[in-house]
Amino acid sequence: MKFYRNTLKNTLATLKISGAIFLLALAIPALAKDVDQKLAVSENANISIDNLRGKVVIKGTATNQVWVTGKLDDKATDFILKADGDNVIVQVKMPAHMNNSFWDHDEQETDIVIEVPKGAKISFQGVSSDIKISNVNNDVRAKTVSGDVILKQLNGNRVDIETVSGDIDTKSINGRISLSAVSGDIKDDGSAGRLEYYAVSGDIDVNSTAEEVVANVISGDLEIRLNNVIDAELSSVSGNVVAKLELNDDGLLEMSSVSGNLDLVLQENVNASVKVDSHAGGRITNKLTDDKVEKAKYGPHSKLSTQAGSGSASVKMSTVSGNVKLHY
Structure with a gap:
């Protein structure tokens, strides 16, 4: 009987030690x-x-x-x-x-x-x-989803990047490029090729030599600097768009917004025909030429039709209620 009691004590002691070791293991990070x-x-x-x-x-x-x-x-x-x-x-x-x-x-x-x-x-x-x-x-x-993306020195056929709340930061990438963020910001420096940008509430900041560009923002702001533009489409809902461009002589630029402001800076020797429409009271400021803004006899609509240089390139801008400014 004494033998069984000692065995039982030893077994219980072993179980207590094992349990303590197990609990300690749980408490210590892996x-x-x-x-x-x-x-x-x-x-x-x-x-x-x-x-x-x-x-x-x-x-x-x-x-x-x-x-x-x-x-x-x-x-x-x-x-x-x-x-x-x-x-x-x-x-x-x-x-x-x-x-x-x-x-x-x-x-x-x-x-x-x-x-x-x-x-x-x-x-x-x-x-x-x-x-x-x-x-x-x-x-x-x-x-x-929530991660940041950093890209450097990429030179492929396609670059497709998507993030929800993370930021995208690129430098010296080339190819057919698509950068998309929901609430994150996009910053692109030194890219080339064909580019697409999309942001919902984040901002987009671009400095590129790309000839073909599409950029869309919803409530974020877009600031973009481009050289030798052949085809560019820039749009916003409530965010502001600032574009500093060198437009090719046969290039096409389209800019639009709902309530956001549009600010376009072109090179001094640009050759472009320019048409601007403001549908609900947005102010148009023309510092490219001496042509005056035409205001509708009835209603808030106003428009501008003007030409710089030979007028070979085409610039089309429209807004619902945002302000539009054109200058060198």
């Missing part, structure tokens, strides 16, 4: 998970990258390999780096089911650097994930 993996790939591989939260830096290099280094999210359940022919997957796997408290924890999030061949096509998807991509000479596509 250690960061390091990653350092390489994979040989083709120089023009299609690389798909999936990361839920944290920071991801993608760098183009002269080597034909994908090399991932850094730390994985504490919540990560697995890391995948594999290739199937020219298709490469880089994925930080996370739990399938996560409640709201998942986003509140002060834990190690993914922080990795991915080196890829310069000629690779890049596709990135994230949620609360910041992304930085540089030195890639092929297509780049990236989607994130």
Whole structure:
């Protein structure tokens, strides 16, 4: 009987120690998970990258390999780096089911650097994930919800970027470019090619040599500087648009707003015919020529029709209630 009592005591003591160790383990944050993996790939591989939260830096290099280094999210359940022919997957796997408290924890999030061949096509998807991509000479596509996107030295056929509340910041990118943000700001410096910008409540700030541009804002402001414009369409709902352009002799520029103001600055030797319509009382200020603004006999409508130089290019501007200003 004494033997059984001693055995029971020892068993209970072991259970208490095990339980204490288990509770202590729960109380201590999980250690960061390091990653350092390489994979040989083709120089023009299609690389798909999936990361839920944290920071991801993608760098183009002269080597034909994908090399991932850094730390994985504490919540990560697995890391995948594999290739199937020219298709490469880089994925930080996370739990399938996560409640709201998942986003509140002060834990190690993914922080990795991915080196890829310069000629690779890049596709990135994230949620609360910041992304930085540089030195890639092929297509780049990236989607994130609340993360920021930084692009530098891209020279591919297409660059498609979408974020909801994050900012987009680019420098020296070239190609057919589409940058879209909902509440985030877009800043583009030194781009070239064909460009599309879209923002809802964020601002757009552009300094580009692109010849073809489409830019749309809803309530944010648009400030854009362009050289040698062939075809540009700039529009706003309630935000203001300031455009400083060098318009090609056979170029076409269209600007419109609902209640936002339009401010157009053209080069002094511009050759353009200009037509402006204000439908509900917006003021038109013409400092390009001596022609006067015509006001409707009845109602708030006013318009301007004028010509600078030979008039070979075309400028069309319209607003519902915003003010319009034209000058050199």
